[in-house]
Amino acid sequence: MLMGRPFFGWPLAGWREFDELDRLRRRLDALSETIWPAAGAAGVYxxxxxxxxxxxxxxxxxxxxxxxxxxxxxxxxxxxxxxxxxxxxxxxxxxxxxxxxxxxxxxxxxxxxxxxxxxxxxxxxxxxxxxxxxxxxxxxxxxxxxxxx
Amino acid sequence: MAEETRITPREKREMAKAAETTRPGPVFTPEVDIYEKDNEIVLVADMPGVTAGKLTVDLNKDILTIDGEAEAPKGEGETELLREFAAGGRYTRQFTVSDVIDRDKITATLKNGVMRLTLPKVAKAQPRKIEVKEA
Structure with a gap:
């Protein structure tokens, strides 16, 4: 779950494609949260x-x-x-x-x-x-x- | 009841930006509790990393905006090994406030990264106990 997390605020060009992946992951997380609400997005606190x-x-x-x-x-x-x-x-x-x-x-x-x-x-x-x-x-x-x- | 349960993990809610922001960094929606008592409405918001100097509470007509800038607590010369949350960034949220609030008496305190905003109700909006007299 931690991989692909963008380094927020780091204006490195190389991270652009990871941004895209991250957005996709977020959408999937949002979807999974509606299906298994108890699972939580990150799984740890x-x-x-x-x-x-x-x-x-x-x-x-x-x-x-x-x-x-x-x-x-x-x-x-x-x-x-x-x-x-x-x-x-x-x-x-x-x-x-x-x-x-x-x-x-x-x-x-x-x-x-x-x-x-x-x-x-x-x-x-x-x-x-x-x-x-x-x-x-x-x-x-x-x-x-x-x-x- | 609530004391015994384990905290449900949840990721910080990052705001979908409606407009382009002028400052870099992520923008989060703080988690809030809002409760009402006879004489006031209290808003409690989790804003870790925000200091009093970087917090603004603004009431424009009936829109109450809370906006705090969080300090990234990373020291100089440190190398990142693991990043699970975005340090720093901004916490922003807007609420609609009704006319029953006494705007001049709104107070805000910030302690340990938690903001507590007290919105007192105007006297005439407070409930009054009507005694029923026997005829």
Whole structure:
């Protein structure tokens, strides 16, 4: 499901044809959603973006309205698991016209490309976006090899 | 009841653009809750990544527009390994507001990527309890 996702906002000519594929995929997703409404388009919650630099992996997820106390983050070896609960705020005096915001429990585990230093993992929420910074274990860091003449 | 259920995965709804946008990037429809109480209507919208400075709430005649620009939280010099959601972009949605809203007293707050807009009703639109007296 993840392949063929366009790199939004990247004005690379090479991605044009993928745009077309993506549009087709979206239409198929919309169709499948009408047939199997429970299946969901992406199949997982929350969605992750993962990036890396020389020292860290960064895992980001959109979790609007959630605070650190609603989340449970665990790291073991190469596995990162994030679980939590999005509480529904129900006002007993109110009558609801629309309820689109989702509530409930979730958990997701992913495997990172290399081992991380579990003691130095840092997680923070900002404007509803969770960023987990996972320092790469010393032996997993890339090493520069000097070529001697 | 709702507390126990698991969250149903759903992809962010990207808006079909009616007009050409002047800024690059995707435009999303935020998920909202709208509820009504005796004295007010409350609109709650999920807009992750949007800061107060980048959020505009505009009421033009009877069209209420919420528009927020989300910051892409990617740091400098990071290489992408996996992209499941489009970071950044805009959240836009329009609603029709009826006359019963006291336009001058609309308030909006933004916390943890959730916007809460309170639309107070004008006094005369609030329900009044009529006591029935015995003759």
């Amino acid at each position: 929350p969605l992750f973006n993962i990036t890396e630099d020389a020292d860290n992996y960064y895992v980001r997820a959109e979790l609007p309205g959630m605070t650190g106390s609603d989340l449970d983050i665990k790291v073991t070896g190469r596995a990162l698991s994030i679980s939590g609960q999005r509480k529904a705020e129900t006002d007993p005096e109110a009558s609801y016209h629309r309820r689109e915001r989702r509530s409930g429990t979730f958990d997701r585990t992913i495997t990172l490309p290399a081992e991380v230093d579990a003691d130095k993992v840092d997680a923070r929420m900002k404007n509803g976006i969770l960023t987990v910074t996972l320092p790469k274990a010393a032996h997993a860091k890339p090493r520069q090899i000097k070529v001697k003449s």
